[in-house]
Amino acid sequence: MPLDRIPGEDNLYIGSAFVVSQDKLLDSHNISHILSVLQYTNKEKADIAAQPHSRPRTRIFVDVDDVEEEDLLVHFPRIVRFIEFGLKSGNKEDADKDIEERKGAVYVHCAMGKSRSATAVIAYLMWKHPEKFRSAEAESDDSSAPRKGSQKYPPAVAEDALRRALALVREARPLVEPNPGFMRQLVMWWRMGCPADSPDAVERRPAYQRWLYEKDVEESTRIGRAPGRLWFGDEVEASKARDAAAAEDEIEEAEEEKPVKPGQNYQLRCKVCRRVLAGQNFVVPHEPPEIVEGHPPPAACNHHFVEPLSWMRPVLEEGALEGRLVCPNTRCNAQVGRYSWQGFKCTCRAWVCPAFSLQPSRVDRIMVNNAAADGANSNPYNIRSPPGQSKV
Known part of the structure; x- marks a missing residue:
């Protein structure tokens, strides 16, 4: 011994x-x-x-x-x-x-x-x-x-x-x-x-909090229920922004960082009221499966998959496994997508789990400068841009 x-x-x-x-x-x-x-x-x-x-x-x-x-x-x-x-x-x-x-x-x-x-x-x-x-x-x-x-x-x-x-x-x-x-x-x-x-x-690290959330999602969907723990990426970002000193020392996992080149950032906005629904840094990338000889190539992606965001809280707190996502603007309430904790397949045949999808037919992809994307909404009153203008 x-x-x-x-x-x-x-x-x-x-x-x-x-x-x-x-x-x-x-x-x-x-x-x-x-x-x-x-x-x-x-x-x-x-x-x-x-x-x-x-x-x-x-x-x-x-x-x-x-x-x-x-x-x-x-x-x-x-x-x-x-x-x-x-x-x-x-x-x-x-x-x-x-x-x-x-x-x-x-x-x-x-x-x-x-x-x-x-x-x-x-x-x-x-x-x-x-x-x-x-x-x-x-x-x-x-x-x-x-x-x-x-x-x-x-x-x-x-x-x-x-x-x-x-x-x-x-x-x-x-x-x-x-x-x-x-x-x-x-x-x-x-x-x-x-x-x-x-x-x-x-416990105070966002990377740890996200890991707990992902564990809960995995365990919950395995037994067919919605997770008891909710995690919203934009709330973490807002918390860090409120405390600049803490944000300076806040360390995120390297693969979570998504640097964006100037002029290449975008936002997803409701087509009806122009409400900002997600920034590019909250979009979840996914890869279609490899092309197999003798099989048709995958179709184009018909989903914008995003992380769970705080405006989804009311519907997610209902505890359903899947449901619709509606614009958080109470004067709009347009359906903008759907979610499923158990995931679903994109039109490109990639499987995403959990899946929070904003549908391209219901949201606009708007190019913005980095200052507008990182800071406050450059169009706080949600005024619709003139036809033909996509830049804010």
């Missing part, structure tokens, strides 16, 4: 649950703090606290199962702060020992020391030593120099960082293998900039 030490200067160990009851083994490695990343019942925790030990140790529990759907990401700030505290605080009761023996030592475990504990250790390493895992792509760009809580990396860099961190942990414990769900969460953690400045640092 070994304790495997992570390579580096810190006394950070990883292993299984079988070790935590072996006081002599823990003492031999000067373990001062224990992080248990697995499900314990309240009775089991009480029994653990009542057991006599050869020396006091600080221990916390992160109650999660080893399944892909489990949300371990939300616990990362607490995990990395505890490990850092344990490594720095040391064994203060051992004042008679030399400096090396008084250094803190943290043991991280799950059931088998394979998935959950490995995920926790990797999350810590990525937060503590980002410079070790940056790829050559990031190192070649001075602007991407790491800064805890705010660095941003492209998807390829994030995945490469995870591979490097995983390889380092496997040097200590070759059997470690975080489940695929935890691997995706570690990629998100890196792209967010490993935020751990507060216990709710991850």
